Amino acid sequence: MMRRVLVFLVAAVFTLPLLPSGAFGQEPVKLTFWSWRTEDKWAYDRIIRVFEQRNPGIRVEFIPYRNVEYNTILSSALTAGRGPDIIHLRAYGGLETFAAPGFLAPLDVDKVPELKRFPLQTMVGARSRKDGKIYGVPFATQTLVVFYNRKIFREHNLSVPRSWDAFLALMKTLKDKGITPLANGAKEGWTLEVLSGVVAPNFYGGTTFFEAVTRGQTTFRDPTYTNALAKMLDLRPYMPQGFMGVDYATMQQLFLNEQAAMFIGGSWEIGFFKEQNRNLDFDVFPGPPERADQVPWVSSFADGNYGINARTPHMDAAVKFIRFTATTEFGQMFTDLLRQLSAVPGVVVRDPILQHVQAMNRKATPYIMLVGFRWQAPTGSTLLQSALQAMMAGQMTPAQVGDEVTRGLSSWVDAFRR
Amino acid sequence: MPSGGRREGRAEAASPAPAVAGVSGARAPARGLSLQTSRRLWLVIFLGPAVALFATFVTYPIVSALAYSVYGWEGIGRREFVGLGNFVRLFETYPYPRLLANAFWHNVIVFALTMLVQNLAGLGLALILARGPVGARTYRVVFFLPVTLSLVIVGFMWALFLNPVFGIVNKALAAAGLAGLARPWLGDPQTALVTLTLINAWRWLGFPTLVFLAGIQAVPDEYLEAARIDGAGEGEVIRRIILPLLAPSVTIIVTLTFIGAFNWFELPYVVQGVSGPPNRATDVLGLLFYRTAFGEVDTGLQDIGVGSAIAVLMFIVMGAVATFGALYLRRREIELA
Numbered sequence: 038m039m040r041r042v043l044v045f046l047v048a049a050v051f052t053l054p055l056l057p058s059g060a061f062g063q064e065p066v067k068l069t070f071w072s073w074r075t076e077d078k079w080a081y082d083r084i085i086r087v088f089e090q091r092n093p094g095i096r097v098e099f100i101p102y103r104n105v106e107y108n109t110i111l112s113s114a115l116t117a118g119r120g121p122d123i124i125h126l127r128a129y130g131g132l133e134t135f136a137a138p139g140f141l142a143p144l145d146v147d148k149v150p151e152l153k154r155f156p157l158q159t160m161v162g163a164r165s166r167k168d169g170k171i172y173g174v175p176f177a178t179q180t181l182v183v184f185y186n187r188k189i190f191r192e193h194n195l196s197v198p199r200s201w202d203a204f205l206a207l208m209k210t211l212k213d214k215g216i217t218p219l220a221n222g223a224k225e226g227w228t229l230e231v232l233s234g235v236v237a238p239n240f241y242g243g244t245t246f247f248e249a250v251t252r253g254q255t256t257f258r259d260p261t262y263t264n265a266l267a268k269m270l271d272l273r274p275y276m277p278q279g280f281m282g283v284d285y286a287t288m289q290q291l292f293l294n295e296q297a298a299m300f301i302g303g304s305w306e307i308g309f310f311k312e313q314n315r316n317l318d319f320d321v322f323p324g325p326p327e328r329a330d331q332v333p334w335v336s337s338f339a340d341g342n343y344g345i346n347a348r349t350p351h352m353d354a355a356v357k358f359i360r361f362t363a364t365t366e367f368g369q370m371f372t373d374l375l376r377q378l379s380a381v382p383g384v385v386v387r388d389p390i391l392q393h394v395q396a397m398n399r400k401a402t403p404y405i406m407l408v409g410f411r412w413q414a415p416t417g418s419t420l421l422q423s424a425l426q427a428m429m430a431g432q433m434t435p436a437q438v439g440d441e442v443t444r445g446l447s448s449w450v451d452a453f454r455r
Numbered sequence: 456m457p458s459g460g461r462r463e464g465r466a467e468a469a470s471p472a473p474a475v476a477g478v479s480g481a482r483a484p485a486r487g488l489s490l491q492t493s494r495r496l497w498l499v500i501f502l503g504p505a506v507a508l509f510a511t512f513v514t515y516p517i518v519s520a521l522a523y524s525v526y527g528w529e530g531i532g533r534r535e536f537v538g539l540g541n542f543v544r545l546f547e548t549y550p551y552p553r554l555l556a557n558a559f560w561h562n563v564i565v566f567a568l569t570m571l572v573q574n575l576a577g578l579g580l581a582l583i584l585a586r587g588p589v590g591a592r593t594y595r596v597v598f599f600l601p602v603t604l605s606l607v608i609v610g611f612m613w614a615l616f617l618n619p620v621f622g623i624v625n626k627a628l629a630a631a632g633l634a635g636l637a638r639p640w641l642g643d644p645q646t647a648l649v650t651l652t653l654i655n656a657w658r659w660l661g662f663p664t665l666v667f668l669a670g671i672q673a674v675p676d677e678y679l680e681a682a683r684i685d686g687a688g689e690g691e692v693i694r695r696i697i698l699p700l701l702a703p704s705v706t707i708i709v710t711l712t713f714i715g716a717f718n719w720f721e722l723p724y725v726v727q728g729v730s731g732p733p734n735r736a737t738d739v740l741g742l743l744f745y746r747t748a749f750g751e752v753d754t755g756l757q758d759i760g761v762g763s764a765i766a767v768l769m770f771i772v773m774g775a776v777a778t779f780g781a782l783y784l785r786r787r788e789i790e791l792a
Contacts, residue, residue, distance in 0.1 A: 105729070109749045112531045112757065130756050138532020224642045226730055227754055279619025281733060282639025287620050411756065414747070415550060418754035419730070427734035430644050445550045 066354040067096045072125035073107035076309075080374040087370065088361050095354045097123070115140045115346070122349040123358055126173050128162030128339040130411035135344070136165040136172040142345040143170040148356055151363035154382045158403075162339030166412060173342025174363045175380035176371065177305075180394050181234040181336040181404065182321040184292060184300040184310070189216060197322045199329040201239075201268065208275040211298050218275040220297035222283020223429045226422025228302075233269060233425060234336035234404050235301050235324035240265035243334035243402035251409040253452020256443040257417075263439040266428065273429065281430055293317060304394045305340070308376035320390055323397045337401040338408055339380060413449040420445040517770055524763035531757060541760035545768070551761060557735055558743040565652050565739065566716035573656035574708055577663030578701075582693065584664070585671040595668070599661030606658065610725030613654045617641050641726060644736040651737055655722050659715075663708050670704035671697055702788035710781050717773050720745065730755075740769050 072081070081099040089096060100121065102110050114120035115135065124141070126132050135141050146153050152160070152171060163173040190196070193214060198204040208218035223229050238246075241262045249255045250262070257263070277283050277291060292300035293314045300306070301324075310317055323333040343362045345355045361367055368381025376388050378395060386392050403409065410417025424441045427433035433441070447453035488496070524541050527534040545551045580598060584591050601609065616622050617640045625637035640650040674697055682692050720741030723731065729746050731738025746755060748762025 108757070112749070116531055116533075134530035134750075134756055136530075138530045140531065222642070224639070224732055225728065226732055230754070277620055279625070279637070279639035279642065281644075282617070282619040282642025284614075284618075287618060291620065407754075411754070414750075414756040414758040414761075416755050419751055420550070422754065423730065423732070423734045426732055427644070430733055432644060432734065441550075448548045 065094050065096045066351045067098065068123055068349075068351055068354055068358060069121040070097055070099045070123040070125070070358075071107075071111060071121040072099060072101045073104040074125065075101040075103065077101075077375055080371075083374065084367065084370050087366075088358060091361075092354075092357060095357060097358060111135075118348060120346050120348075122346055122351055122355045124344045124346055126342045126344045128173075128175065128341050129407055130413065130416065132163065132172055132342055132344070133165055133167070133412060136170075137167045140347055141172040142347045142349070142352070142355075143168075143172060144174065144345070144356075144359065145171065149174065149360050149363055151360055155363075155380065156382065159339050159380050161408065163342045173344040174359055175339045175342050176362065177340040177377045178337055178380050178398070179340045180304045180378070180398055180401065181231055181302070182304060182323060182394060182397065183235060183325075184302060184306065184319055184321055186292070186295055186298050187318040187320055189295065189298045198325050200331075201271075201325050201327050203329065204325040205271055205275075208272075208299075212275055217277050217291065217297040218299060219272060219277070220283075220288045220291035220300040221272070221276055222280045222285075222288050223276075223426055224282050224284040226426055227418070228285055228288065229269075229425040229429065230406065230418055230422050231303060232272070232301050233266060233421070236268050236272070237262070237265035238334040238336055238402050238405075239324055239326040239331070240268055243400075247403050247405055247409060250405070253450070253455075256453050257439040257446075258436070258443050259439070260436075263435040266425070266438055267435040269425070269429070270435075281426075289313075292319075304391070305377060307388065307390050307394075311376065321393055321397075332400050333397075334400055334402045335397045336404040337398055338404040340377075410446055410450070415445050415448070417442060417446055520763045520766040520770075523759055524767045526760060528757075528759045531759065533759075537760070541764040542768075545761050545764045554735065554738065554743055555740075555765070558731070558738045558740045561648055561731075561737070561739050562717045562719065564648060565655075565719055566713055568649065568652045569656060569659075569712050569716055570709070572653065573660055574663045574712060576656070577660055577708075578667050580660070580664045581667035581671055582697075584668050595665070598664050601658045602661045604658070606721045607725050609654065609658045610722055613657075614641065614726050617650065641737075642733055644733050647727070647733060647736045651723055651726060654726070655719075658722075666704050666708055667701060670701045674700045702784075706781060706784040706788060709784060710777060713780060714773060714777055717769065717776075740765065744769065 070081075070085075074081070078099060078101050085097045085099060111120065111124065112134075120140075124135070126135065126141075132141075144152065152174065155175060159175045159178060160171060163171050163175050165172055185197070189211075193210065193216075195207055195210065198207050211218040221228060221232055241264075246255070246259075246261055250257065250259070255261075273280070277287075277297065283291075288297075288300060288302075289306075289309070291297040293310060295317070304321075307321075310319060323335045326333045343359055345352070345359055349355050363381060365381055365383045368379035368384040371377065371379045371381075372384050372386060372388075372391070376391055378384075378386065378391060378398075386395050406417035406421055420442045421438070424433055424438040428435060428438050443453050523533070525536060525538055527537045527540065545555060580594075584595060588594075616624050619625055619637075619639040619642065624640065628634060628637045638646060640646050678696050678700075679692060682696050687695065718741060719739045723737050723739055723742055724745070727737045729742055729751055731742050731746075744762055744765040746762075747758050747765055750757040
């Protein structure tokens with residue numbers, strides 16, 4: 038008897054999956070959502086739960102991969118005809134890589150009417166240059182700023198600098214008092230590009246130069262640009278000892294542990310800093326302009342997008358989820374949970390530091406290489422990052438950096454070949 | 456001639472295999488299988504899994520890289536056939552030729568430095584251990600211990616030690632009154648590649664030590680005794696007896712070092728990241744290939760065509776040099792012996 042029951046159970050276990058799903062009522066559609074934001078999984082899971090409550094027929098699984106491996110994993114899956122239904126995508130050229138060869142589903146306003154509300158500047162990061170179509174819903178805008186430790190500033194009677202000279206004087210005061218003024222290092226090139234994004238726009242004239250260089254009216258050899266890069270050299274004495282070997286993690290540690298008074302970085306750090314050290318009393322200010330009476334430029338950019346795999350078998354459900362990501366409700370949760378500026382219009386920013394970032398964005402200029410020159414390989418960013426390392430190490434002059442970047446880009450920017 | 460003798464020995468060692476096949480072959484006719492069919496069957500059974508694995512994980516990627524390198528790419532989408540177009544871009548379009556030459560030169564430096572530091576030190580240690588000093592067995596284990604550590608652990612550990620702010624290396628130098636020597640070892644373009652090669656040597660030192668030690672211990676005692684009776688000093692014994700008889704070990708170590716140096720990827724990737732910082736001072740062909748084919752995190756786009764061309768080039772260069780190098784060293788072995 039026992040044996041018969043056992044045989045029946047084994048048979049049931051093996052035959053159950055063969056039955057059509059409708060046999061026990063409608064199974065929910067399961068969407069997979071790949072991302073590189075391993076650290077944000079908790080927030081996405083909470084946001085997804087809200088979506089699932091509204092849409093009982095759809096389940097969404099958020100699967101993050103390590104950021105350094107994400108592109109490789111996603112590319113391999115998509116080229117093999119697989120991959121997730123919903124894809125966390127970078128913006129600009131990072132989106133183009135997947136959009137141009139047809140791996141993403143175009144999202145016109147008929148499909149996602151919510152996109153009509155998004156500002157044009159944000160949508161540039163979601164549009165393919167090849168066919169002009171939109172392939173993603175932008176999720177955040179990031180701004181490059183100077184973080185400062187309010188407690189250290191208070192203790193030494195220091196105030197936020199309004200000009201470049203005041204900034205240098207402030208750092209000298211800190212250094213004289215034995216405090217490392219800047220946490221920034223140069224071991225990871227991208228942190229130097231961020232540094233240039235904070236320092237240089239105020240000296241190259243922000244959007245005016247951006248427009249000129251992207252239209253091919255000038256190049257990065259222009260002294261307007263290279264003189265702006267030269268300002269970065271003023272910061273070297275105020276960076277940590279051995280700054281050429283200081284990596285991103287060390288930079289964060291120095292600021293978090295209050296061993297350095299300032300940290301030049303992006304608004305995406307706000308949430309992380311608050312999480313890691315709840316007692317850290319910090320705020321942000323824009324990269325100081327030349328004169329105190331000037332309104333400073335801040336570099337900003339669309340951080341990335343949510344897109345749909347062109348080959349998803351669940352297109353309707355995927356569109357439903359993508360439309361959800363374009364709602365104010367989603368944007369509000371995103372901003373509240375992750376302390377980042379959602380790209381969705383109409384979101385109320387409650388975090389006071391983020392409010393400051395939002396205010397600075399009134400005079401924002403595109404983060405020059407990401408927005409204008411990351412559309413083909415070699416990208417302006419890879420060329421600039423290495424050259425800036427050489428400049429900070431004293432191996433290249435700012436003029437040589439401008440030449441290197443222009444020369445490298447001339448392989449795909451026609452105007453630079455002339 | 457010892458080496459000839461060894462070859463004969465190998466032939467003898469190989470003989471049991473047909474004997475085994477013969478055993479099965481003896482049974483085979485009863486089941487209607489000829490001796491030859493049975494032997495083939497055994498060959499398939501024994502070689503099959505290895506060939507399948509090799510074909511899947513080695514041959515297929517090489518062939519597909521070759522195929523990818525002759526196509527144009529749009530992002531991650533394969534487009535039209537371009538023949539040698541990607542190779543032309545690699546050699547003619549700035550900055551690829553500079554990056555390629557720079558990375559190749561770094562591989563050469565890594566090979567030379569590894570030979571000089573790691574393998575010479577390994578030989579020295581093997582010579583010392585072969586004399587059986589007190590604690591020789593313990594030292595043998597100690598020297599080999601880093602080889603057993605995960606490369607990722609080694610990389611992270613040394614990156615921490617060498618951190619200019621928190622690391623113990625600069626702190627130890629300062630404590631010893633040598634603060635002037637402290638520097639960002641992995642961030643200074645002058646020292647980064649050498650430092651990285653030394654970390655690699657620290658990790659691998661036990662391997663050549665053990666190979667050379669085995670080679671030294673295989674030298675027949677009679678040769679050494681005869682040389683000493685003839686009045687040879689220690690230096691002469693090493694130079695004239697031990698080193699020539701170590702030639703097969705040298706061949707193995709040189710070949711493996713060459714392949715390791717030109718395939719170098721894991722340690723620079725773990726310690727420095729994919730861009731070979733600072734300003735490509737630690738860039739090597741493996742990183743250049745990976746970065747070009749798969750893109751840099753956030754900042755670089757994929758160029759699968761040129762990336763595949765780099766992979767094909769690496770394969771051709773390494774295959775050719777390793778083959779001819781091994782043949783040359785093999786001939787030298789025979790001459791020395």
